[in-house]
Amino acid sequence: MEEVESREWYLAAYAAEGVPTSDHLKLRTVTLSLSPDSIPEQHVILEILFISVEPYLRSRITGREDGLYSPQFNLDEFVARRIDPNNGIPLPEYISSIGVPGFAAWVGIELLADPKPGSNVFISAAAGAVGMCAGQLAKLRGCRVIGSTGSDEKVRLIKEEFGYDDAFNYHTETNFDAALSKYFPNGIDVYLDNVGGEMLEAALNHVNKHAKVPLCGMISGYNKVWTEREGVRNLLNLIGKEVNMQGFMVGSYVHRFGDFATEMESHLKQGKIGYSKLKIFHGIETFLESLGSLFTSSNVGKVVIQVK
Ligand code: NAP
Numbered sequence: 001m002e003e004v005e006s007r008e009w010y011l012a013a014y015a016a017e018g019v020p021t022s023d024h025l026k027l028r029t030v031t032l033s034l035s036p037d038s039i040p041e042q043h044v045i046l047e048i049l050f051i052s053v054e055p056y057l058r059s060r061i062t063g064r065e066d067g068l069y070s071p072q073f074n075l076d077e078f079v080a081r082r083i084d085p086n087n088g089i090p091l092p093e094y095i096s097s098i099g100v101p102g103f104a105a106w107v108g109i110e111l112l113a114d115p116k117p118g119s120n121v122f123i124s125a126a127a128g129a130v131g132m133c134a135g136q137l138a139k140l141r142g143c144r145v146i147g148s149t150g151s152d153e154k155v156r157l158i159k160e161e162f163g164y165d166d167a168f169n170y171h172t173e174t175n176f177d178a179a180l181s182k183y184f185p186n187g188i189d190v191y192l193d194n195v196g197g198e199m200l201e202a203a204l205n206h207v208n209k210h211a212k213v214p215l216c217g218m219i220s221g222y223n224k225v226w227t228e229r230e231g232v233r234n235l236l237n238l239i240g241k242e243v244n245m246q247g248f249m250v251g252s253y254v255h256r257f258g259d260f261a262t263e264m265e266s267h268l269k270q271g272k273i274g275y276s277k278l279k280i281f282h283g284i285e286t287f288l289e290s291l292g293s294l295f296t297s298s299n300v301g302k303v304v305i306q307v308k
Helices: 091-095 100-113 129-140 152-160 176-183 197-204 236-240 250-269 284-293
Strands: 003-011 025-033 050-052 120-123 144-149 166-169 188-192 207-215 244-247 278-282 302-306
Touching: 003 284, 025 284, 050 091, 091 302, 100 129, 100 188, 100 207, 100 250, 120 129, 129 144, 129 152, 129 188, 129 250, 129 302, 144 152, 144 176, 152 166, 166 176, 176 197, 188 197, 197 207, 278 284, 284 302
Parallel strands: 120 144, 120 188, 144 166, 188 207, 207 244, 278 302
Antiparallel strands: 003 025, 050 302
């Protein structure tokens, strides 16, 4: 019987607040049997090459049900998508621009915002996995696209490599209302919100009549219990401006995943969308560090673990 040693992270304790630490997530070594009779009927053994590290993982280890947006993982649920490894697209793209983040960008921009050429589009966390794709999709639609992100290096990246018309560093331009007045003299037609809190509030002061605000994520609140998060005090703007603000989960659009993947593969092959900027951590043991990096501005690009 062939046995192999495998390492896995397990949840030792819930982390109600703050960035999870080694008190909450622990690495252990387990022995796996690879003999054919140890594999149940209609099951396969997969070797993990890359792991996508995503903000939603944080919300599944809080031990609370207080309005965080992701439900707990269901037991025994598994999705495996077959891809052609020889089609010229690097494998990590299948967990970035052709994976959940790219799909979230596509649902938010293509399906929900559906912007017209010339629309003024604002995207927060613009240098992240969703933001990189969303900005490029909006540019393909002929929009004027502005992003906010957490460092000057990322501001440069999204302008030079991902086609953003302009961008600002929210750590240095800390008066968001003033920044949005400067970057959106004609108001905001679409705001793809990835961060929530103060930035969402500021954006709602600049929306145009019939603006669309797809709510993709609110990462500024993920490490806080809901009573500690910044509130949005100006929802009245939604009424007077007749704004359509809509939360969404990619899981509700799986019936469109095939359309998305075909379109995105074509964009990548034609160079209409650039390959993702990746922040690659090496080895499964880096999971905790890589997860924590999502909550600082230290990571540039899509966070991925290369397992071997
Ligand atoms: P990401 O942007 O690659 O990484 C997270 C980024 O968020 C960080 O790099 C950081 O960048 C920024 N950030 C962290 N803390 C922040 C804070 N307090 N205030 C403002 N920005 C902060 O992550 P992603 O995978 O692309 O996800 C982006 C958003 O989309 C997340 O909110 C995620 O939950 C959401 N999402 C939703 C769906 C869905 O189905 N609805 C699917 C996928 C992702 P900077 O600070 O440097 O800008």
